[in-house]
Amino acid sequence: MMITCSLVLIIAFILDITIGDPVYILHPVRLIGNFIALAEKKLFKMKMNSFQGGLILVISVILVSTLSFTILFYILCLFSKLAATVFSIFTLYSCIALGDLLKHSNGIYKSLEISTEKAQDKVQMIIGRNAKLLNKEEIIKATVESIAESFVDGILSPIFWYTAASIFAYYSDLNTLVAGTIAVIIQRSVNTIDSMIGYTSEKYILFGKCGAKLDDIINFIPARLSIPIIAITAVVLKLNYRNCLKIAFRDRLNHKSPNSAHPESAVAGALGIKLGGPTIYSYGTVNKPYIGDELNKIRTYHIKKVEKLIIVSSLITILLCVVCILSSSHKYFS
DSSP states (O other), X not given: OHHXXXXXXHHHHHHHHHHOOOOSTTOHHHHHHHHHHHHHHHHHHTTOOXXXXXXXXXXXXXXXXXXXXXXXXXXXXXXXXXXXXXXXXXXXXXXXXXXXXXXXHHHHHHHHTTOXXXXXXXXXXXXXXXXXXXXXXXXXXXXXXXXXXXXXXXXXXXXXHHHHHHHHXXXXXXXXXXXXXXXXXXXXXXXXXXHHHOOOSTTXXXXXXXXXXXXXXXXXXXXXXXXXXXXXXXXXXXXXXXXXXXXXXXXXXXXXXXXXXXXHHHHHHHHTOOEEEEEEETTEEEEEEEESOOSSOOOTHHHHHHHHHHHHHHHHHHHHHXXXXXXXXXXXXX
């Protein structure tokens, strides 16, 4: 069964990086997003826009999404175990976001060669602030920061939890494939909740707190694992791995989020660039802490460099997780 879990992970990753995220109405993450929007609307209508209301939303989303997958998986098992396995591959593939991330960042890179205005439209798809206020350098910085942060949220975290849940299930005599896939669904559900209502705006300050805090907890370990993985990648790509580790350990907490600065600082160190600093929002400029040292002036080509850094980091993540999954089976020690 652990061989199957490994193959499912490998196939899902290959599908994501080669085909990219499928765009259609029944996409699992889109369905989760639609349910979140519906639940939010109902709870606000019931005047439950408090922390308790947000907690109810989080529990409801997790229960509905995990139960839906589990029921469909076992229904498919009645007809064909292969069909159930393919369903797991499809679900996991839909929850890994490397292909989609590269699509967006490549679009920004190409747009920057045409005009800043076109790049503003493209970068607006991956950031929450008004991109029309950003100049060329700020667009590049925002793109690099978003790619680095998304490495944890959309790639490392789902793969890590799939691996951890599969291994736990193996030693608990549970269905390893179901456990691993459910763990990914929970991670993506919470991440989607955080992206939709986990803002520090007045509307969601209480309602979105539960989702935001849970997202921080789920990504806590993966964020810290991102530093050694990116450092190993820096060695492979002959980047500045010493500076990567230096900046990561120095600046890993230079963010209001307990997790975001970990991958951002490692990337900044490996590329020798400075991220963070004064950030323009529609309501004014926020003086965020700097991340990294300006050994190199940030340029458009740094988008391609960070893409390569994250692709190789993702490959290393897959390799390490597959080794962990296979090694967890006793027969591989004999």
